[in-house]
Amino acid sequence: MLPLWWQAVDALAAMAAVPASWIYGLLDPRVVIEADGKTINVFVTATRESGFGGQVHSSGLRVDTVTYGLPMLVALVLVTRADSIRAKSRALATGLIVMTALTVPAVLAWAKLVSLQLDDRITISTLTASGNRSDFFYYAFHGYAFSQPVLAVGVWLGLLMLGLFKSRPAPKSAPAPVARNAPCPCGSGKKYKRCCGR
Amino acid sequence: MIDQAKEFFSANRKALRFLALFGLIFGACYFLLAVAPGVRFGLIRPYTELLARAVAAIINLFGAGATVQGALVSSPSFSINIAMGCDGVEASSLFLAGVLAFPTTWRARLIGLALGIPLIHAINLARLVGLYYAGVLMPSVVDEVHVYVAQTIVILLSTAILIFWLDRFAVQHRRA
Numbered sequence: 328m329l330p331l332w333w334q335a336v337d338a339l340a341a342m343a344a345v346p347a348s349w350i351y352g353l354l355d356p357r358v359v360i361e362a363d364g365k366t367i368n369v370f371v372t373a374t375r376e377s378g379f380g381g382q383v384h385s386s387g388l389r390v391d392t393v394t395y396g397l398p399m400l401v402a403l404v405l406v407t408r409a410d411s412i413r414a415k416s417r418a419l420a421t422g423l424i425v426m427t428a429l430t431v432p433a434v435l436a437w438a439k440l441v442s443l444q445l446d447d448r449i450t451i452s453t454l455t456a457s458g459n460r461s462d463f464f465y466y467a468f469h470g471y472a473f474s475q476p477v478l479a480v481g482v483w484l485g486l487l488m489l490g491l492f493k494s495r496p497a498p499k500s501a502p503a504p505v506a507r508n509a510p511c512p513c514g515s516g517k518k519y520k521r522c523c524g525r
Numbered sequence: 526m527i528d529q530a531k532e533f534f535s536a537n538r539k540a541l542r543f544l545a546l547f548g549l550i551f552g553a554c555y556f557l558l559a560v561a562p563g564v565r566f567g568l569i570r571p572y573t574e575l576l577a578r579a580v581a582a583i584i585n586l587f588g589a590g591a592t593v594q595g596a597l598v599s600s601p602s603f604s605i606n607i608a609m610g611c612d613g614v615e616a617s618s619l620f621l622a623g624v625l626a627f628p629t630t631w632r633a634r635l636i637g638l639a640l641g642i643p644l645i646h647a648i649n650l651a652r653l654v655g656l657y658y659a660g661v662l663m664p665s666v667v668d669e670v671h672v673y674v675a676q677t678i679v680i681l682l683s684t685a686i687l688i689f690w691l692d693r694f695a696v697q698h699r700r701a
Contacts, residue, residue, distance in 0.1 A: 399677055466560045475676075476679075477618075479680075480619060480680060481547070481551070481619075484544070484547070490540070
């Protein structure tokens, strides 16, 4: 499982970088997000008004550090008893989609962190105040993105509680219509039209 | 589509309530213990220093010759700094959220917390000692062991304790 995940990290990086770049670009055009192998690079350019015009602050997020819950989730799903292989496959696919989708907010949070680091640098050098919002954000990010085993367990619990390991009951088919002169299906011996079909 | 969503919510009301509570309690615990600066510096930092002393005491039993400075355990062979993520906060928050979110009696919850939280911290201490020896014996892979393996094992064991509690205590006293 681990070698498979390691091989997929490049693709995961590319898949997370594209929507993250698009979403963050709408919020803050100073930020550029690009995938480079197993890393997602975030570039933030300081505005002219800040006095640091043109200065670029960048930082790389190793995508393996925010996706290593995936093999753990797969292992948890595989050892969980399911009603059928189909139910297990459905649970596995749902879990993988959720975990992969959660990588996008992790990248967005990293981009915000890098942006705050540049803002802090500007604040500290232009004002006497030592505002350090990026430190606070780093700890918040750490809990969300780096706690991959917790995320994997949370998603697995969700799959269990929502019954994704159980087979779906077959949809109830509507009863066939009863002819008016046929015997009533309730077993009374009367014609349907004289009994339940009145 | 709306009818399907309504049907899904009404069929899974209890499960969704548990999951929402679980997420909220975990987030609140994690924020309070690991992110809020007052608690992080006032409570967790002294705790990491206590952990460092406990690790040094254990490895010194086997002749490591370690000294402690704050949360840093130094020895001639290897040194470890007990930082955020090594304090067992994530595993404890996970367990706490699972215990508090599950619909059961307060007696069952108190039994779970009284037994589970100390056990998780004992496992975390064993992880730190294990990481020290991983650093001494396998220095080339200690980073990978630290980031991927040790954290995963602690969370898996915490989940196993949670499942044991659910099976042995919580379900028997379950509220309707």
